[in-house]
Amino acid sequence: MDQKELRAWEARCVQDETPRCTAACPLHVDVRTFCGLMAQRRFDKAWQTLAKVLPLPSVLARLCDAPCKAECVRKDAGGPIETGALERYCAQVAAPALPPKPLPSRRKTVAVFGGDLCGLCAAWELARRGFSVSLYCGVPGGSLLNLPESVLPQGALERELENLDKLGVDLKRDTDLTMALLDSLAESRDALFVDGDAWPAGFDNFGQPDELTLGTRRSGIFASPAGQPSPVLRAAAARRAANSVERFVQGVSMTTSRQLEGAYPSRLFTSLDNVDAAAPVCGDLCPDENAALAEARRCLQCECMECVKVCEYLKHYKQYPKVYARQIYNNASIVMGTRQANTMINSCMLCGLCEVVCPEDFSMAELCLEARRSMVERGKMPPSAHEFALRDMAFANSDACALARHAPAAESSDYLFFPGCQLTASDPDGVQAAYADLCARLGRVGLMLRCCGAPAHWAGRQAMADQSLSTLKEEWKHLSSPRIIAACPTCLNTLRQWLPEAEIVSHWSVLRAMGLPEGARSDGMVLAVGDPCAVRHDRAIREDVRTLLDRLGVDMVEPELTGELAQCCGFGGLLAEANPELGRLVAQRRADELAEDFVTYCAMCRDRIARTGKRAMHLYDLIYPGGAEPGSRPAPGYSDRRENRTRLREKLLRTLWKTDQSGAEPHEAVQVVFTDEAARLMEERRILRSDVQKVLHYGARAGAQFGHDETGRHLASWRPSTVTYWVEYEQQGEGVLVHRAWCHRMRIKGGRA
């Protein structure tokens, strides 16, 4: 990612955009912060928020006609926030703020001609920018003096006139505002501003002020348009003129980059979903404190965060995609030092939910997958992040598990059943029953057992994924390219994307078309349907599954995030491998969606949800039920998953194809049992039964390594390739009881471990 690409990514996330109210306010008051402070009853602090931006705050806050209301997101949920009323209440109760400290003197003189609201504001804005300002007027305040006490109470104007004095404005009261005076001021000062309410006769000759700069035909003379009724727009004209004067005396462009000076549209998106309508509590004025607090609390504190709301991963890192994009860019740019964002990059589930809910289609999946590929290319991918999953994939594609055959006794295949390596690992009996059903009802159905390559793709190892896929493709072609029936939603996606020449259908579509097999359960359960994230964009499959569930007599309950909005279980993108703790949180969040038992059609979703302790079942548990009660089938651990694959292959070869190909490795002969603690540690530490058997076979055979004086236990180690495994055990007859097992990646130089 280069700088330009980074900025393109950042620009797509709207979370940092200005709230609509602030963008709509020509003076850009931070209304969101103001309302937030008001709601917390922090009136003095709220007042400082106003006084920081508003000229003559005691006056303007009371006169504010709140153009922000037209853009307030709350307007569609009860009515816009009555910002004007809140400002007036705040002006009434808050401690007065000091006027801003002016910038150092620019040694430039500006005359302000006319002392109505606009002239006073212009003097304020110019003085705080460091100009030496003289304000010429009759009575300062002009028309403001006619306002009733209820609108502008006694003392408010006086306070701000005092503040103008503190800002260094030279107030020339009782001045006759003639054209002659204007001419002479224009000659003697660096610039001149004319209040629209004080245009002397003949001033029209200078033409109407330019909309963007408020400049007139005469260089150095700026004016606000006459007859502007909105107090806020009058103050905004004063600020615009002050900006123009500043540009004018600096001799820079009067026109470039002024788009954000007045009101402008904001791209910030704020959802009103889950927002209850609430009508305004105040009208033009807040009658009391309770009303003001209630009104301020109606403010939605606008932000987007659509993706963060629905994703545990995005929430976990406490920021939002714009910040993540920058962190990912910085992570790649580090030459010396620690890459802080590696785990963050490897924790995205690549599930695409953020892209669906984002108003600008920001895809963290695309960003993170690209980052992973780049890390792999540059040799910067932490080896431990995905190695276990990639070894598992290699195992699923090894001779121990993989298989590609026509149906028994068939010479060709009309279909090829592709259950996927995780379904095979989770529920080998279900896969066997499904294959038998397909053969019985569809005839010539071949079988392919292997991995689709998704883990390599997720790990950013595209070359490895391509390699796996090219073997798959060869085998598929060798079987004369039959139509593929896939049972795993991830396999289905992967195969459709990378094997476009194949005709691929889901097992669910096939079952919908040919009807449920005999023996399918139909005992009217109430189940929460958990769509896997892989079918987010596949409405047809979701409908097929619901039709099947309906035929099974299941009473379906839908979680809030369903269908296109389905959440990942934490397996996607290999999150659970790179960041097991976050993976657990993600699965728990999904398990907690609904109280009902869970049914899904992805083996990983089912197993990960079951591991949280929730009763969860796969659709196969209902369609091809075994003996066990479906919701109680345990989620097999890593070793059992491997064994399930191996045994299924052996069993099918033996029973269907009548060949015995069980070529056991020598270490598999080691008889080993585990204490509960050892089994738990191994699962947590990704240590397989076969790893332990290898230690005991190869490591211990090379010389029982260590013995313990008191416990009598033995300790042996073995390093098959990149990880050293240690096993603490006790001999029990012919076999071994394992007490503890641990591993590390660091190598002892010149040693065996």
Add this chain to the structure above:
Amino acid sequence: MSVIKVPEADAAGWRCAACDEPLVMRPVELEYLDSLFNVELPACPRCHHVLIPEALALGKMHQVEQLLEDK
């Protein structure tokens, strides 16, 4: 290269099975991702076979592995 001492390296009670010798602390070179550390670890005084205790593998050693992976 100075020798690093780590409290997790305790292997009290273990002895080398082949040599029947109690273990002694010895400087050992550990290697990961092109980095080399000289650490004092329990080893057999005769055959020099090294023991990596569980607390070390999962504690300091794991931390250093992670750190090196993120370098």
